[in-house]
Amino acid sequence: MEKRKIIMDVDTGSDDAMALVMAMLDERFDLLGITAVNGNVEVKLTTMNSLRVVECCDKQDEVKVYKGCDLPIASTLMPWGPQATQMPGFTNPLPHREGTREQSIQVHTDHLPLPVPKIKEEPESAVVFLIKTLLAAEDGEITLVPVGPLTNIAIAMRADPRIIPKIKEIMIMGGGHDVNNSSPAAEFNIWVDPEALEIVLQSGCKITLVPLDATHKCFMTVEESERIRAIGTKPAILIADLVKQRATGYAQMDAEMKALNGAPLHDALAVCALVIPEVLKNVVHVNCHVDISKGIAYGQTIIDQRIRVNPTPKNCYFAFDADKDIFVKWMIDVLEKDKAKRGL
Ligand code: RIB
Numbered sequence: 402m403e404k405r406k407i408i409m410d411v412d413t414g415s416d417d418a419m420a421l422v423m424a425m426l427d428e429r430f431d432l433l434g435i436t437a438v439n440g441n442v443e444v445k446l447t448t449m450n451s452l453r454v455v456e457c458c459d460k461q462d463e464v465k466v467y468k469g470c471d472l473p474i475a476s477t478l479m480p481w482g483p484q485a486t487q488m489p490g491f492t493n494p495l496p497h498r499e500g501t502r503e504q505s506i507q508v509h510t511d512h513l514p515l516p517v518p519k520i521k522e523e524p525e526s527a528v529v530f531l532i533k534t535l536l537a538a539e540d541g542e543i544t545l546v547p548v549g550p551l552t553n554i555a556i557a558m559r560a561d562p563r564i565i566p567k568i569k570e571i572m573i574m575g576g577g578h579d580v581n582n583s584s585p586a587a588e589f590n591i592w593v594d595p596e597a598l599e600i601v602l603q604s605g606c607k608i609t610l611v612p613l614d615a616t617h618k619c620f621m622t623v624e625e626s627e628r629i630r631a632i633g634t635k636p637a638i639l640i641a642d643l644v645k646q647r648a649t650g651y652a653q654m655d656a657e658m659k660a661l662n663g664a665p666l667h668d669a670l671a672v673c674a675l676v677i678p679e680v681l682k683n684v685v686h687v688n689c690h691v692d693i694s695k696g697i698a699y700g701q702t703i704i705d706q707r708i709r710v711n712p713t714p715k716n717c718y719f720a721f722d723a724d725k726d727i728f729v730k731w732m733i734d735v736l737e738k739d740k741a742k743r744g745l
Pocket residue numbers: 412414415416417440441548549550574582588589590667668
């Protein structure tokens with residue numbers, strides 16, 4: 402079976418950590434590298450957290466981590482990145498994302514509940530790694546899986562457009578239509594760097610957006626996570642711990658998730674979709690662009706659903722729904738196969 406060559410671009414983060422576990426343990430992937438970006442926490446922390454997860458999965462000899470951009474391309478919405486607030490002329494034209502840093506920290510902590518990593522990130526920056534790896538590949542050989550702000554990917558495309566034909570597909574966790582989180586109009590990954598997704602959407606690559614409309618269907622309850630904990634391996638225990646942490650955080654801000662005693666696992670769904678496409682439901686080929694006008698809807702993913710004589714060109718696939726049962730079964734299957742492979 403030919404493995405799917407992928408590069409994970411992450412802002413690790415609790416759900417990014419789960420996505421990394423699944424990308425490293427599902428044997429259908431050839432994970433070429435992990436690029437970290439500013440997002441849930443500052444990029445030095447998203448990089449370190451990614452290293453922690455690589456060690457947790459005992460993949461330190463196979464998988465390397467590259468530190469990427471520490472600020473968005475243009476936006477200054479990020480209210481808490483120390484670098485962002487030191488930007489000249491820093492302004493925060495819109496209210497902070499829902500809740501406060503303290504509340505959101507429950508969903509994402511500066512440091513994952515894992516030992517300080519012994520391994521270090523590579524000296525090469527994420528953007529250089531992306532460009533060099535893609536230029537060395539055949540056309541259509543590598544799939545990019547960005548599950549944080551699109552800053553690294555957008556800057557790599559602008560720096561060297563020759564990488565674009567090398568990309569087989571871009572599977573993005575990001576955006577929202579009827580579901581948003583960082584503002585009434587925008588989802589976090591796009592809200593942090595709206596211009597970055599707009600650049601990627603204009604690239605002409607095959608793009609699938611896995612938005613909150615889909616990821617909120619693939620929530621996991623604390624009770625369900627105990628089935629994963631019972632598998633007993635380090636990666637399984639990490640995932641169970643992070644589901645519990647996320648459920649605690651979501652209970653402070655999302656009434657639906659509070660009632661469920663669970664949390665959406667967002668990023669892992671983008672990984673699942675690459676090996677089990679049927680996990681995504683109601684996937685529609687659409688014209689989508691990002692509001693970069695810096696108004697109240699800054700970062701909104703806007704889909705043109707008008708039935709026109711001359712319709713606007715379609716530039717991405719948008720998943721309006723997803724199948725939770727397929728998603729949870731996939732996670733359990735991969736973790737149980739890993740346990741068997743470890744001879745446990
Ligand atoms: O809105 C959800 C996304 O924002 C996820 O990728 C999560 O990790 C955060 O980055």
